[in-house]
Amino acid sequence: MADKNQLTTASGMPVDNDQQTLTAGPRGPALMQDVHLMEKLAHFNRERIPERVVHAKGAGAYGVFECTADMSKYTRAEFLSQAGKKTEVFARFSTVGGEKGSADAARDPRGFAVKFYTEAGNYDMTGNNTPVFFIRDPLKFPDFIHTQKRNPATNAPDPDMFWDFLSLTPESIHQVTVLFSDRGTPKDYRHMNGYSSHTFKWYNVNGEVFWVQYHFKTLQGVETLTRQEATRLAGEDPNHATTDLHTAIEEGEFPAWRVCVQIMPEKEAKTYRWNIFDITKVWPHKDYPLIEIGRMTLNRNPANYFAEVEQSAFSPGNFVPGIGPSPDKMLQARIISYHDAHLYRLGPNYQLLPVNAPKACKAANYQRDGYMRLDDNGGSQPNYWPNSMGGPEPDPGMAEPPIALEGPAARHPQEVTEDDFFQPGELYRRVMNDTDREHLVGNIVTHLCNAQKRLQLRQTALFFKADPDYGRRVAEGLGLDTKDVQRLAAMSQEERVKATSA
Numbered sequence: 405m406a407d408k409n410q411l412t413t414a415s416g417m418p419v420d421n422d423q424q425t426l427t428a429g430p431r432g433p434a435l436m437q438d439v440h441l442m443e444k445l446a447h448f449n450r451e452r453i454p455e456r457v458v459h460a461k462g463a464g465a466y467g468v469f470e471c472t473a474d475m476s477k478y479t480r481a482e483f484l485s486q487a488g489k490k491t492e493v494f495a496r497f498s499t500v501g502g503e504k505g506s507a508d509a510a511r512d513p514r515g516f517a518v519k520f521y522t523e524a525g526n527y528d529m530t531g532n533n534t535p536v537f538f539i540r541d542p543l544k545f546p547d548f549i550h551t552q553k554r555n556p557a558t559n560a561p562d563p564d565m566f567w568d569f570l571s572l573t574p575e576s577i578h579q580v581t582v583l584f585s586d587r588g589t590p591k592d593y594r595h596m597n598g599y600s601s602h603t604f605k606w607y608n609v610n611g612e613v614f615w616v617q618y619h620f621k622t623l624q625g626v627e628t629l630t631r632q633e634a635t636r637l638a639g640e641d642p643n644h645a646t647t648d649l650h651t652a653i654e655e656g657e658f659p660a661w662r663v664c665v666q667i668m669p670e671k672e673a674k675t676y677r678w679n680i681f682d683i684t685k686v687w688p689h690k691d692y693p694l695i696e697i698g699r700m701t702l703n704r705n706p707a708n709y710f711a712e713v714e715q716s717a718f719s720p721g722n723f724v725p726g727i728g729p730s731p732d733k734m735l736q737a738r739i740i741s742y743h744d745a746h747l748y749r750l751g752p753n754y755q756l757l758p759v760n761a762p763k764a765c766k767a768a769n770y771q772r773d774g775y776m777r778l779d780d781n782g783g784s785q786p787n788y789w790p791n792s793m794g795g796p797e798p799d800p801g802m803a804e805p806p807i808a809l810e811g812p813a814a815r816h817p818q819e820v821t822e823d824d825f826f827q828p829g830e831l832y833r834r835v836m837n838d839t840d841r842e843h844l845v846g847n848i849v850t851h852l853c854n855a856q857k858r859l860q861l862r863q864t865a866l867f868f869k870a871d872p873d874y875g876r877r878v879a880e881g882l883g884l885d886t887k888d889v890q891r892l893a894a895m896s897q898e899e900r901v902k903a904t905s906a
């Protein structure tokens with residue numbers, strides 16, 4: 405048997421030589437019977453798995469979530485039931501649109517995904533560093549992402565595609581405003597907040613339902629890059645945020661976030677000003693203040709990037725008792741599509757990989773077989789339910805309280821209204837300071853100037869609708885006539901599209 409440091413083939417046979425191919429004579433040819441060479445090359449050819457179609461470039465780390473307040477009044481989730489209770493986590497941060505080799509400093513939302521390894525199963529919070537999103541109907545998602553990728557003919561990013569889609573999708577204006585503020589280029593992964601963006605359902609042991617939104621507030625402080633700094637970093641150090649996270653943890657400077665929620669009793673959703681299942685909206689803090697529930701600290705780097713970060717798989721469908729989905733259409737689609745993406749990338753048994761498997765409890769079910777079944781596959785236990793052989797049993801006590809659904813089954817229009825422009829307007833007018841506004845306008849102008857003029861006009865009209873000063877300054881930066889922009893802003897979206905058609 406090979407000793408500890410013996411190089412072996414994958415089947416464990418000791419390898420005698422890893423430098424010289426087996427050949428007939430010193431000048432070759434190579435012999436097919438060199439099984440070590442054949443195996444080494446064949447495995448090398450299969451090293452790459454499909455890249456994530458979004459969130460391809462990322463970095464991750466392990467850590468701990470410490471609950472700081474007993475939340476059992478609102479949720480039966482055990483990991484939130486007691487101040488001081490600790491739960492292991494794995495977090496992955498990422499850019500969204502770029503490929504695996506793209507720059508960390510890109511202007512893009514940042515993925516902010518956290519897997520809580522709880523005793524009641526793994527709970528995944530798959531958020532972003534922005535509280536809202538570009539679209540609110542999942543049917544638009546693949547098209548939206550295509551516009552952020554490469555032009556099918558030139559294979560280069562295309563400002564026309566980018567701004568054409570966004571200006572035809574006015575509900576994107578809130579997220580576009582966040583994206584083009586300096587928060588669209590966070591300094592690194594440690595200096596940014598995370599948001600669930602979606603509304604989720606919490607329910608307690610009495611079956612009472614609450615709607616919640618999560619906020620992870622960085623304890624390092626929010627820090628951002630200017631577009632000039634981001635452009636420089638993208639060239640000089642495209643992995644700057646990946647390296648920063650790793651180095652900080654290696655040096656014992658553990659990044660931490662204060663974890664908060666906004667909580668709304670179930671019945672208030674019906675009469676609240678905003679549709680809380682619309683991901684393009686936030687819940688203003690003055691209506692629903694942040695309530696602290698814990699602290700997340702990242703304190704351990706993965707030992708192997710591929711095994712633990714590339715193969716980490718998060719799903720908004722990974723709930724635990726006490727937490728469930730809301731009717732948000734985007735969330736409903738993500739529940740299906742994240743799991744589906746992992747089945748494609750990693751195979752049907754991806755949840756058996758160590759980074760994805762439960763750590764604080766054991767998964768027990770009747771799923772069997774499939775590619776790369778890594779465990780004992782249920783051994784000799786029964787593989788069907790119901791059985792009277794002592795197999796795992798469903799627990800009716802874990803049922804979610806029902807929520808009432810109503811309405812005709814149809815493709816319901818969710819028209820863009822003036823409401824869609826109010827919150828981005830508030831962000832511009834009330835939250836941003838003069839420097840933020842100056843950077844926002846500069847960041848937009850530098851990008852939008854590369855699109856066709858008719859697209860510049862159509863998009864700038866949307867900025868104008870959010871706030872006239874915002875639209876006027878973008879128009880001036882682009883050298884557009886503000887009167888043209890104002891005229892377009894006064895039109896319906898349909899008229900505006902007609903007036904700016906090619």
Ligand code: NDP
Nearest residue numbers: 535582585587597626686687688689690827828830831835
């Ligand atoms: P508040 O003044 O209570 O909160 C403003 C929020 O905006 C803070 O959370 C702040 O985060 C955040 N913020 C500051 N600068 C930016 C920026 N450039 N891009 C994105 N967010 C920023 O106001 P409201 O709750 O009434 O919200 C007003 C507007 O603020 C909203 O329309 C929305 O655009 C934005 N916002 C609201 C959030 C919410 O959940 N209510 C969350 C994030 C943004 P920090 O404390 O970390 O500085």
